[in-house]
Amino acid sequence: MTITDSPVDNGVNVQALLGAREALSAAPEAAEFTWRASCTWRTGTHSRSTVSGFTGLGAEQEHRTTYEFDVDHPECFASEDNGATPVEYVLVGLAGCLTAGVASVAQLRGIQLRSVTATIEGQMSVLGILGADPDVRNGFEGVTIRFAIDADASREDVEALVAQSQKRSAVYDIVTNPTKVLVEVA
Amino acid sequence: MMQTTAVVIGAGHAGLAMSRRLTERSIDHVVLERGEVANSWRTQRWPSLRLLTPNWQTRLPGYRYAGGDPDGFMPAAEVVATLSSYARYIGAPVRTATAVRTVRAVPQGFEIQADDHVLHARAVVLATGACNLPATPRVADAVPAPVTSLTPLTYRDPCQLPDGGVLVVGASATGVQLAAEIHRSERPVTLAVGEHVRLPRTYRGRDIFWWLEATGLLAERYDQIDDLTRARHLPSPQLTGTREATMTDLNSLTALGVRITGRLGRIADGVAQFSGSLPNTCALADLKMNRFLNRADQWATTSGLDDELPAPHRFAPTYVDPRTPLELNLTTGEITTVLWATGFRPDHSWLDIPVFDRAGHIRHDGGAVTGGPGLYVLGLPVLRTRASTYIHGAATDSQAVASHLHTHLSSGRR
Numbered sequence: 001m002t003i004t005d006s007p008v009d010n011g012v013n014v015q016a017l018l019g020a021r022e023a024l025s026a027a028p029e030a031a032e033f034t035w036r037a038s039c040t041w042r043t044g045t046h047s048r049s050t051v052s053g054f055t056g057l058g059a060e061q062e063h064r065t066t067y068e069f070d071v072d073h074p075e076c077f078a079s080e081d082n083g084a085t086p087v088e089y090v091l092v093g094l095a096g097c098l099t100a101g102v103a104s105v106a107q108l109r110g111i112q113l114r115s116v117t118a119t120i121e122g123q124m125s126v127l128g129i130l131g132a133d134p135d136v137r138n139g140f141e142g143v144t145i146r147f148a149i150d151a152d153a154s155r156e157d158v159e160a161l162v163a164q165s166q167k168r169s170a171v172y173d174i175v176t177n178p179t180k181v182l183v184e185v186a
Numbered sequence: 187m188m189q190t191t192a193v194v195i196g197a198g199h200a201g202l203a204m205s206r207r208l209t210e211r212s213i214d215h216v217v218l219e220r221g222e223v224a225n226s227w228r229t230q231r232w233p234s235l236r237l238l239t240p241n242w243q244t245r246l247p248g249y250r251y252a253g254g255d256p257d258g259f260m261p262a263a264e265v266v267a268t269l270s271s272y273a274r275y276i277g278a279p280v281r282t283a284t285a286v287r288t289v290r291a292v293p294q295g296f297e298i299q300a301d302d303h304v305l306h307a308r309a310v311v312l313a314t315g316a317c318n319l320p321a322t323p324r325v326a327d328a329v330p331a332p333v334t335s336l337t338p339l340t341y342r343d344p345c346q347l348p349d350g351g352v353l354v355v356g357a358s359a360t361g362v363q364l365a366a367e368i369h370r371s372e373r374p375v376t377l378a379v380g381e382h383v384r385l386p387r388t389y390r391g392r393d394i395f396w397w398l399e400a401t402g403l404l405a406e407r408y409d410q411i412d413d414l415t416r417a418r419h420l421p422s423p424q425l426t427g428t429r430e431a432t433m434t435d436l437n438s439l440t441a442l443g444v445r446i447t448g449r450l451g452r453i454a455d456g457v458a459q460f461s462g463s464l465p466n467t468c469a470l471a472d473l474k475m476n477r478f479l480n481r482a483d484q485w486a487t488t489s490g491l492d493d494e495l496p497a498p499h500r501f502a503p504t505y506v507d508p509r510t511p512l513e514l515n516l517t518t519g520e521i522t523t524v525l526w527a528t529g530f531r532p533d534h535s536w537l538d539i540p541v542f543d544r545a546g547h548i549r550h551d552g553g554a555v556t557g558g559p560g561l562y563v564l565g566l567p568v569l570r571t572r573a574s575t576y577i578h579g580a581a582t583d584s585q586a587v588a589s590h591l592h593t594h595l596s597s598g599r600r
Binding site: 159167 | 448449451452454459461462463466469470473476477544
């Protein structure tokens, strides 16, 4: 009988990522990316955002297709609830970014994942956005994410996986650190 | 113009070790020193600073610590005395008070302009140190005017600071040592913590540097390290040269009353904003420390040392206060000083040869400068091994660099 290690496959092409890291370190101008979205008001608090192109690797790039996102407020805010709220999209972005990181780091470290589920919550008092209490901020008071991970690894290795995915996450960095934001009128 | 085979720039531990190696090979050379031997240790280190490495580990070519306290840690003044007596002992041809202005490549070698004279050499070894300039982030420009900004290069002791609170930025060895010292002077300290390296001073009855050496970690070669850039830029471990405390980590600072915050992101309208990533930064440091302790325990077991050493144990995870502030107003008068313990960088501004990468670091292959045949560098973090960061690393690094330099000289003669 021959015993072969079944290769770990989380569907992440780690070789491509490592190759990109090496290539882009040598040509840092190609590492400059610009991400874009455009948003059109429909009515009330409902808007529709589309994402299709971005700039990177020294050229204009296109997604496989154009993605559309309906943004609205729920009925308890006297809105029509045509889509998720903007703050929920932030949670979606953070959870998606960290989950992608978990899969990539697991692949790199030779850890086979069977399932990864993240539950994410952002807490806020809406007194801030209603302008009812100047001491309450508009944004999240805090964000909590709970990962349930079934994998061929010890608890310590899984914790290290989740810690490393935070360290390399763009959205985690965006949410935890100040970012310069410029809003202009065309 | 004076002619010599090799010029060593800098008479600190690395330059002196190199001088000794060149003498062993009968390679004619001079050591140019801007001030006195061990100049940085005389003029740019705060007096209470002690080496992170124990005395027994302070080894240089032909020198071993022979004093009465092998497990102690040298204060800055003793480092000066040790290096001065080492320079005399090896008969290093040091020219003091000779600052190098420029080094240029010329046919068959290098032209070195040092104050009022010019030297020509076939090989040059840069041993001017890794900590000549403070690596202060751009956010430092936004500190509001009445607040004093200070770097560890000009810090001497807490008495030079105005009364009031102090924001220490950076939690490497420098940051945690100065945070503790300043907080004890009744100037309440806030410590802004980014990525850091947590290690205990002692583990299972032995100094951590004993473990780092015994397990082979310090001997790991630069060309076998997965992420060399990261290894070369790792902050120094949160250690203090003292046997009085097992830990000088964030938990011990919290117990002392120091307020811990996340990494300083920016200062907007006089308000410092800190990262919300502190829990993960601490989790990563705890995980990394435990990975090394696991490695140490495995090594002890395979080396048959479990009977003579105390039993393995683990340290409490780093405590992060759920009320950790995300902002600190620097305009209220509560904070009177910001101390930038954000690292150091070498000063090679006088090197007029294009051997620098995009970030301004010298490109080199284990000390042999890339694109500069005959040019060498010593005394930088993880230059050839992880030990290169510490004084004793120069003992082996200088041997390898001298051997390369010797070959370079011989090939040039053909």
